[in-house]
Amino acid sequence: MARESAKRRALRARSRVPLAPILGKGLGFASPWLVGLILFTLYPIAASVIYSFTDYSVLSAPRWVGLNNFSEIAGDEVFWISLKNALLYALFAIPLGLIVSLVIALLLDFKVKGVGIYRTLFFLPSVTPLVASAIIWLWIFNSQFGVLNFMLSKVTFGLVRDIGWLSDTRYSMSALILMSMWGVGHTIVILLAALQDVPVSLYEAADMDGASWWQKVRHVTLPLISPVIYFNVIMSIIGALQVFAVPYIMTSGGPARSTLFYAMYLYDNAFQFLRMGYACAMAWILFLIILALTSISVKLSKAHVYYVN
């Protein structure tokens, strides 16, 4: 009863103000986005759903084929290879990247002199254009004249040499994962900011209990920055499954499809084979995979992520 009358009062209060000008003003300011949302987001999403059930080459009108694209995908060996590669990459690149970032962020958190310079140096690769990074690493990984092979053979006294980082199926994926460590600057900066939000009082309390530095990292620092880590993991999953530019430029998916990533095979279908319907079907499967992985992370986070409020 009480709620009902409150609602009615609110309605009456609102009706005193004429609706049209408010709506006009609001929509007026928001109009660029209304156009953008419809033209560049909602329409493409809807069209993508429809295309995924069609045979569409962009040159002629789409032709309805029902679930054919999806059933073909299920039996497409290359599709499964590209999915496996993307997941494999995510499985290693994300945890490794997180550990590297965390160690560096903890070091930067010491606030020694010149910490700003170090932070800048760690961050620099993150603003480097992907094409330039790819070319630099092509040169570093070069099996004949590459500086990486040179250093490896130096430190192992010639035992390890002439590794075909990008031309040998045994190393190509590892090479790309290794290279991804170079671009963790964003994560470092975000983690560092989170570390600097951990209040000193908690560490002091831990000190009273005689905690070692590792116990403090484990039981104070990590729980308190866990929301940030969690956010990072989700963003990394979404990003890792869409990796495109670096393998496209460095390996074109080779050798023997060992670095053919999901987004590359999708791109090839759309723009090399002109199978746009098939590509859209792949894109929706990607969306579902991301959705599934994200909701698994949400579930896991309930147990492991600590929210202060």
Add this chain to the structure above:
Amino acid sequence: MSIAGSPFGNLLKRKWWATPLVHALLVAGSTVFLFPMLWMISTSLKPIDQTMAFPPKWLPEPFQWRNYVDAVNYIPFLQYTINTLMVSGFGIIGAVASNALVAYSFARLSWPGRDWLFGLTLATMMIPFPVVMVPLYSVFRELGWIGTLAPLIVPAYFGSAFNIFLLRQFFLRVPKDMAEAATLDGASEFRIFWSIYVPLAKPALAVVALFHFIWAWNDFLGPLLYLTDQSTYTLSLGLQFYQSQHGGTQWHLLMAASTLTVLPVIAIFFLTQRTFLRGITFLKNVDVN
């Protein structure tokens, strides 16, 4: 805000070796991170025979500055640079103007359906780009924009979910009393937006502009999808094109061209570091739930 602590307490003060150790680790780590860049610059200045020397030479002997002239003349570097500047420059104007207006509407004006639309806006961030890639291509093709810079510039004028979200958060923190006083004085909504909110939001607008610049300068997939003619290539696409045509031999020229491509971004980053890091750490406070 409480005083920040560290799991290592005041280790730096207690142990004489702590400070040198932390420095040593940081120097080692940042050297590893910086090395690829230095190697790029070193290679870019070498005569061609030194690029293929094994064991490699750490420094060029002599410094062959001519490589830069050669690289710029070998590819239409100037044209690529102009195209990239057009894409990022006009894009920045569009991104700042449109996102500011839209975020103002979401943060400050209350109109029916607003919160629903904002929720929808956030939800679209979940959609991975490949989902809309093909239809977007068709839209631009229908508009006759394939092969021009338009698909890389025009969408910036229609807002983006992330930037709207970022600026809305900022506008929400602006105290309401100034705007209310201005309304009583009969100021128009646009006047309030323009003379009160925009000046206050400068730091956030700078973040939007900066992120858009870096994104546009570095974007590879967009140009790859929409640009068909070499004369419209951006630096990223031009560099990749050059690499795929001549890669594997003239590493010195390739590295010189790469250095020239990287340089503007690095310079901007150094000049705007504070703004940049502020923008990045903004991401930290995003609650994904």
